[in-house]
Amino acid sequence: MKIILGITGGIAAYKAPELIRLFVKTGIEVEVVMTDAATRFVTPLTLQALSGKPVHLSQWEGMMHIDLSRQADAILVAPATADFIAKVANGHADDLLSSLCLARDCPLYLAPAMNRQMWENAATRRNIERIRDDGIHLIGPEEGIQACGETGFGRMTEPDDIASLMMSSLSAKTMLGKRFLITAGPTQEPIDPVRVITNLSSGKMGYEIAAAALQRGAEVVLVSGPTCLSSPYGAKLVSVGTAQQMLEAVMENIEGIDVFVGVAAVSDYHVVNRSGEKLKKQERLLLELEPNPDILKTVSSLENPPFCVGFAAETEKLHENARAKLENKKVQMIVGNLARDALGRDDNEVAIFTKEGVLKLPRASKRDIACQILEEIGKRIS
Numbered sequence: 001m002k003i004i005l006g007i008t009g010g011i012a013a014y015k016a017p018e019l020i021r022l023f024v025k026t027g028i029e030v031e032v033v034m035t036d037a038a039t040r041f042v043t044p045l046t047l048q049a050l051s052g053k054p055v056h057l058s059q060w061e062g063m064m065h066i067d068l069s070r071q072a073d074a075i076l077v078a079p080a081t082a083d084f085i086a087k088v089a090n091g092h093a094d095d096l097l098s099s100l101c102l103a104r105d106c107p108l109y110l111a112p113a114m115n116r117q118m119w120e121n122a123a124t125r126r127n128i129e130r131i132r133d134d135g136i137h138l139i140g141p142e143e144g145i146q147a148c149g150e151t152g153f154g155r156m157t158e159p160d161d162i163a164s165l166m167m168s169s170l171s172a173k174t175m176l177g178k179r180f181l182i183t184a185g186p187t188q189e190p191i192d193p194v195r196v197i198t199n200l201s202s203g204k205m206g207y208e209i210a211a212a213a214l215q216r217g218a219e220v221v222l223v224s225g226p227t228c229l230s231s232p233y234g235a236k237l238v239s240v241g242t243a244q245q246m247l248e249a250v251m252e253n254i255e256g257i258d259v260f261v262g263v264a265a266v267s268d269y270h271v272v273n274r275s276g277e278k279l280k281k282q283e284r285l286l287l288e289l290e291p292n293p294d295i296l297k298t299v300s301s302l303e304n305p306p307f308c309v310g311f312a313a314e315t316e317k318l319h320e321n322a323r324a325k326l327e328n329k330k331v332q333m334i335v336g337n338l339a340r341d342a343l344g345r346d347d348n349e350v351a352i353f354t355k356e357g358v359l360k361l362p363r364a365s366k367r368d369i370a371c372q373i374l375e376e377i378g379k380r381i382s
């Protein structure tokens with residue numbers, strides 16, 4: 001996939017290097033085009049280093065305004081200034097980026113970023129309306145504190161969200177109309193009002209599966225234990241703490257779901273003798289634990305269960321344990337990994353167990369693994 005990233009002269013240009021990094025990380029080729037004003041905010045050298053390609057600044061280098069867009073899947077302008085939006089709305093072509101936008105034969109996405117008064121100005125409102133009518137895609141802006149210290153609409157959408165939105169827009173919509181319910185992250189079982197029993201799950205694998213499903217056009221409900229991650233753009237996030245809360249959130253959202261993916265590291269036990277007050281330090285503390293409900297099995301035992309995928313994080317006998325889980329839980333797929341190689345990391349090595357056999361995947365980023373898991377699910381539900 002190849003994107004032309006246009007950068008115009010706004011403060012938010014400082015976020016462009018991060019945007020390039022995110023695209024490049026997912027294997028997207030980025031060709032950077034800057035306006036003259038943009039070079040005042042961020043140097044072409046930085047962007048060249050990150051994109052690995054020369055940055056285009058001038059329209060007086062042959063037929064660049066035609067050639068570039070012919071090889072691209074999309075043009076994204078982020079940040080898009082009020083001035084640049086006015087140019088696009090009126091068909092101006094007095095620099096390389098505006099000429100490219102006018103001469104393009106691929107979709108154009110603009111991520112506006114400006115002071116809230118500029119955004120609310122009648123001229124900008126008119127231009128935005130025209131742009132929408134012309135079939136140009138707008139990403140944001142968001143509401144919040146601005147670089148100038150004012151608060152309102154005009155903040156550029158965060159690079160993470162722009163990147164996932166672009167990837168969703170450009171991916172083949174193989175899961176269109178499918179509804180996914182995904183659990184992710186750890187659960188927390190209270191011991192007292194300030195202490196919990198939890199585990200080392202970061203939530204990354206589940207969030208990547210949610211993002212991959214969204215990119216393919218699926219609707220996603222993400223039931224998540226506490227994590228430091230931001231929810232993938234477009235997912236319905238339901239935040240929970242305990243395993244019991246996770247089960248309740250799953251059951252509240254299960255109707256009409258086509259695919260259930262239980263990635264969460266659900267605590268096997270909860271504390272029966274939990275204290276209502278903060279426990280004082282004592283010689284010996286005995287906790288009484290009782291098993292938690294089995295969420296995956298509850299879903300797979302429904303009268304009309306969705307396609308169920310479970311995860312098995314094992315420290316030994318991975319194949320044996322994963323196979324047993326496939327049988328016992330009556331699910332269609334188990335993704336097995338060695339826990340010590342997976343928890344909290346950005347990469348993973350997994351094997352996909354189904355009744356047809358085992359598919360071993362080489363070590364890869366959790367994003368790539370999520371895509372491969374989605375491919376395998378896709379083959380079985382289509």
Ligand SMILES: Cc1cc2nc3c(=O)[nH]c(=O)nc-3n(C[C@H](O)[C@H](O)[C@H](O)COP(=O)(O)O)c2cc1C
Nearest residue numbers: 008009010011035037038081082083084113114115
């Ligand atoms: C410090 C500074 C910050 C600016 N920030 C923005 C901004 O966030 N959004 C915007 O629309 N214009 C902003 N401007 C104004 C643009 O830089 C100006 O309109 C410029 O002509 C835009 O050129 P371009 O659209 O060709 O990149 C800023 C100007 C300065 C001096």
